[in-house]
Amino acid sequence: MGYLGGFLVSLRQIGRKQRVTPQYPKEKAPKPIRVHGRHVLNRYEDGMEKCIGCELCAGVCPAKCIFVRGADNPIDDPVSPGERFGYIYEINYLRCIHCDLCVEACPTEAITESKMFEFSFTNRADAIYTKAELVVDDDGMPQKMPWEDWREGEDLPTSAWMRATSPSGSAAFEGVVGWSGELGYGIRAPEAAQDIKDAVNTPLDMIDEHGHGHEDHAPGTPEHVSPSHDDHGAQDDDEWGGDR
Amino acid sequence: MLGGDPLLSGHIDLAVVLIVVLKVVAVFAFLLVATMLMIWFERKVVSDFQNRVGPNTAGPFGILQTLADGIKFFFKEDLIPDRAERRVFILAPLLTVVPAFLLFTIVPFGGDFSNGHDGSVEIFGHTTYLQLADPAIGILFALAMSSIAVYGVMLAGWSSGSKYPLIGSVRASAQMVSYEAALGLSVCAVVLTTGTLSTHGIVVAQAGSGWGGFIPHWNLIAAGFVPFVVFLLASQAELNRPPFDLVEAEQELVGSYHTEYSSIRFALFFVAEFMNSVTMAAIIVTLFLGGPAGPALIGPGWLWGIIWFLLKMTAFLFLFVWVRSSLPRVRYDQLMDLGWKVLIPLSLGWLLLLATFWVARDQHWNGFVTVAIGAVVGLTGYGLLKAAISTSRARRLEGVVD
Numbered sequence: 074m075g076y077l078g079g080f081l082v083s084l085r086q087i088g089r090k091q092r093v094t095p096q097y098p099k100e101k102a103p104k105p106i107r108v109h110g111r112h113v114l115n116r117y118e119d120g121m122e123k124c125i126g127c128e129l130c131a132g133v134c135p136a137k138c139i140f141v142r143g144a145d146n147p148i149d150d151p152v153s154p155g156e157r158f159g160y161i162y163e164i165n166y167l168r169c170i171h172c173d174l175c176v177e178a179c180p181t182e183a184i185t186e187s188k189m190f191e192f193s194f195t196n197r198a199d200a201i202y203t204k205a206e207l208v209v210d211d212d213g214m215p216q217k218m219p220w221e222d223w224r225e226g227e228d229l230p231t232s233a234w235m236r237a238t239s240p241s242g243s244a245a246f247e248g249v250v251g252w253s254g255e256l257g258y259g260i261r262a263p264e265a266a267q268d269i270k271d272a273v274n275t276p277l278d279m280i281d282e283h284g285h286g287h288e289d290h291a292p293g294t295p296e297h298v299s300p301s302h303d304d305h306g307a308q309d310d311d312e313w314g315g316d317r
Numbered sequence: 318m319l320g321g322d323p324l325l326s327g328h329i330d331l332a333v334v335l336i337v338v339l340k341v342v343a344v345f346a347f348l349l350v351a352t353m354l355m356i357w358f359e360r361k362v363v364s365d366f367q368n369r370v371g372p373n374t375a376g377p378f379g380i381l382q383t384l385a386d387g388i389k390f391f392f393k394e395d396l397i398p399d400r401a402e403r404r405v406f407i408l409a410p411l412l413t414v415v416p417a418f419l420l421f422t423i424v425p426f427g428g429d430f431s432n433g434h435d436g437s438v439e440i441f442g443h444t445t446y447l448q449l450a451d452p453a454i455g456i457l458f459a460l461a462m463s464s465i466a467v468y469g470v471m472l473a474g475w476s477s478g479s480k481y482p483l484i485g486s487v488r489a490s491a492q493m494v495s496y497e498a499a500l501g502l503s504v505c506a507v508v509l510t511t512g513t514l515s516t517h518g519i520v521v522a523q524a525g526s527g528w529g530g531f532i533p534h535w536n537l538i539a540a541g542f543v544p545f546v547v548f549l550l551a552s553q554a555e556l557n558r559p560p561f562d563l564v565e566a567e568q569e570l571v572g573s574y575h576t577e578y579s580s581i582r583f584a585l586f587f588v589a590e591f592m593n594s595v596t597m598a599a600i601i602v603t604l605f606l607g608g609p610a611g612p613a614l615i616g617p618g619w620l621w622g623i624i625w626f627l628l629k630m631t632a633f634l635f636l637f638v639w640v641r642s643s644l645p646r647v648r649y650d651q652l653m654d655l656g657w658k659v660l661i662p663l664s665l666g667w668l669l670l671l672a673t674f675w676v677a678r679d680q681h682w683n684g685f686v687t688v689a690i691g692a693v694v695g696l697t698g699y700g701l702l703k704a705a706i707s708t709s710r711a712r713r714l715e716g717v718v719d
Contacts (some may be wrong), residue, residue, distance in 0.1 A: 083643040087365045094370045 083300075101224055109171040110190040110227070112164055113215040114207040115183055116256040122152050122208065123183035124159035130175035130184055138168035139175060159183070162204040167197065187215050189230075193220040213257020246310050266272070322517075323437060326444035332441050339440075352592045353383040359591070359638050362460050366642035390584035398577050402480030409476060410585035411576065413469030416462040417589040420596040422449040423458050423516045424603055429618025430524035430610035436517065438619045446517055447609070453652050455514035456504055459600055460497070463555055466593070467493040470557075470564065473586070474574035485573020488649070489557070489564040495656035496554040496561075499547055502664035506544035506671050507536050507604045511663060516603050523607035537605040543667040545605045547660050552597045554656065558591065558637060560644035563652060584585045598633035602626065664704055666695055 095102045116136050124145020144160035175184050194200050199220065209261040210216055215228045249262075254260045324333055357372065357380055364371030366391060372379030397406055427447035437444045452458055474486020508514055511522035519536070524680030525532040537545050554561040565573050575586045602608055611625035647655070670691050677687040 078641065080643045084639065090369045092370060093368065096370075096373075307672050310624055 104188050104227070108188050108190070109173045110187045111166075111192060111215070111221070112169075112175070112184055112186050112202070112207055113209050114132045114159070114162060114204065115185060116209055117154065117260060118211065118254040118256055120211070120256060121154050122158060123181045124162060125153055125155055125181055125183070126157045126159040126162075127180065129178040129180065133178040135172060135174065136168045136170045138165040139163070140165075140171075159204065162207060164202045165200060166192070166194070166202060169198045182255075188227040189215070189221060189223050190218055192218065194218075194220050208258060211256075213255055225316065322446050322448075322451045324443055326408070329474065332713075333443060335365055335447060336443060336577040337699060340445075340449050344426075345399065345418070345420060347426070348418060348592060348595070351595045352588055353387075354380070355591045355595050355634060356383040356386075356587075356658060359594075359641075362638045363642050366639070368443075368660065383474065390581050393580040395580035395582065396577075398478055401577065402476040402478065405472050406577075409469050409470070409473035410582045410589075412472060413466055413589040414592075416466040416583045416593040417596065420459055420462045420593070421599065423452065424448060424599045425517050425520050425608050426599070426607050427619055427623035428520075429613060429622055430520060430607075431613040431618050431621065434618060435521055436524070436609070436622065447622065448517060451515055451517045453515060455516045456508065456519070456600075456604070457514060459521065460501055460504065462586075463500075463593075464493075464497060466589070468587075469589070470574050475580070477574070478576035479577050480575045481570045481572075482576050485564050485566070485570045485576075488570075489574060490548060490572035492554055492557075492564060492652060492656075495653060496551040496660070499660035499664050500551040500555060502661065502668055503544035504549040504604065506540045506664065506668050509668065509671055509675065511667075516608075520603060520608040520610055524610035533607055533610075535605060535607045540605075540671065544664060545601075547664045547667075548604065549599065550655070552601065553637070554642065554652070556593050556597055556637075558594065559641040560647050561652060562646060563649055566646065574662060577629050593636065594637055595630070598630045598637065599626075601633055602629040630656055658702070658706055662698070666698055670695060 107125060109172055117123060124141075126141060128141045128143065131137075131139040131141045140161065140163040142161040143157045146152055146156060146158050171190065173187065176186055199218075206216055206218060208216070214224075217223050217228075250260055250263055252260070324336060360382070361371040361379070362490060372382035375381040375385045409417060425436065425446060425448040428434075428438055431438045438444055439445075470489040471486045474482040474484075474489065477483070507519065511519045513522065523533070523535050523539070525534050532538065555560075557564045564570075565575075570576070575583055578586060606629050607625075608629075609622035609626040611621060613621040633686065638715075671688060673691050676682075
């Protein structure tokens with residue numbers, strides 16, 4: 074075709090089938106399982122808050138968007154198990170870069186991130202989320218502000234990073250659950266084991282596993298613990314803390 | 318001056334004036350709606366070429382997107398830069414948009430040309446053509462208007478008091494002047510073939526059942542394929558459409574002459590640009606594809622004129638968009654080379670050949686000898702041109718001339 078061949082190249086692009094554009098406001102493209110969205114402050118299964126007001130998240134935050142002040146738990150009505158609790162907890166979303174460093178710094182898995190990042194507040198006061206907005210509700214689900222665009226499934230896996238590998242980073246503990254239960258979920262299942270991922274040759278993000286719930290993973294009985302690790306007390310949270 | 322329209326040749330009463338007013342309003346409305354749809358059509362088709370969706374929210378299939386954009390433009394802040402020449406700056410968009418409107422006045426957009434009819438229709442007992450004006454100068458008016466439109470672009474760039482618009486307007490004037498020559502020469506070929514300047518006359522000459530009863534008597538064939546191709550290429554350059562959109566060249570000139578414009582003044586440039594695309598398609602259809610001429614199948618003949626006209630025009634508008642989405646922008650020297658070294662010699666040579674054949678036919682010369690001499694002269698001219706170009710290139714490389 075010589076000079077005119079290029080015209081056929083462009084003409085062949087016409088057609089509905091070749092379009093990949095999602096109709097965004099109506100439908101959303103599927104999100105990777107570890108996507109970083111709006112934070113939530115988690116609670117234990119008995120309803121106690123996980124935050125202990127240690128301010129490690131505020132310290133590690135590169136955008137300086139977190140403001141935390143701890144206080145002693147009231148003796149007659151404790152907010153969290155233990156001595157201290159997060160008395161003030163604020164995240165300024167005009168500053169937050171969703172780097173997830175706060176989630177990694179948190180010693181009690183109190184702060185995690187949901188998958189929802191589409192929130193457009195119309196004034197600065199709305200941009201600063203306080204504990205009242207961040208703490209999960211009584212079902213363990215994130216509270217949904219009117220200006221936030223929550224869709225199906227975006228509030229479910231709120232702590233994806235933790236279920237990636239074994240908490241200590243050691244390959245021997247792969248698949249071992251090393252975190253506490255959450256209100257509404259119980260103890261979350263770990264992500265699928267690395268060897269399975271390698272076998273199916275799928276990008277990590279594309280493997281979707283929502284194996285949450287009490288019945289599958291009762292506390293103290295993780296699935297993939299090999300006998301050689303039993304004597305280390307792999308399930309014991311105190312032991313984990315010591316190793317780190 | 319008022320030309321061949323039978324409406325204006327007789328006694329002019331109120332009904333005649335009303336018909337003219339009606340036609341003015343109809344053409345104005347048609348042009349605005351066509352421009353609106355063209356912008357939508359172009360965005361939609363380009364999106365299709367690029368595997369995108371395009372505007373799809375305002376109205377069905379996003380067809381009202383242009384309307385929404387237009388309303389938005391009205392409410393935007395109108396800025397006039399400090400260093401702008403205020404009066405010229407305000408005048409320039411009007412100088413672009415008014416010729417864009419006037420261009421369409423000479424285009425026959427309907428009428429019954431089937432079965433030997435001359436395209437006239439009856440409105441309120443008066444016979445008239447379905448075109449706003451049919452001046453004797455006809456197609457020259459179109460050339461004049463498209464030349465005036467250059468002033469708008471040029472003055473806009475100059476009066477902005479900013480360097481990118483100035484560069485753009487310099488490019489614009491150079492480009493338009495270069496390509497207007499080729500455009501005019503290819504129009505000459507059409508005028509030579511049909512023997513009239515009047516657009517109505519050009520359409521009438523192309524109407525009829527044609528050669529063998531089914532090959533239409535279009536100038537596309539009658540004038541040879543060359544003027545059509547030259548006109549098509551030159552019209553793209555005249556319209557500043559890709560691949561000849563060096564005048565706007567967003568990547569280099571930030572939009573060039575309309576960089577400093579905002580609000581409705583910018584919208585005027587934008588509208589004029591797309592309106593010119595519509596009009597240019599209409600003029601191509603008129604000159605080379607018989608305009609509204611075509612067989613009337615069922616129903617009134619004048620309606621079929623409009624239908625054929627719109628169909629042909631839409632085909633060309635699609636072609637414009639297709640070209641735009643297929644070709645990258647040419648370099649400036651390529652643009653000038655194409656204009657001066659290819660299109661102008663080609664159309665000039667073709668015009669001479671065509672004239673020779675017409676004279677030969679009138680004077681009953683020996684056809685074979687005429688063709689032979691024509692071919693020899695044409696090839697000699699081609700050889701000389703090629704030699705001249707290669708010599709100048711060689712001398713330029715030696716550094717003898719700059």
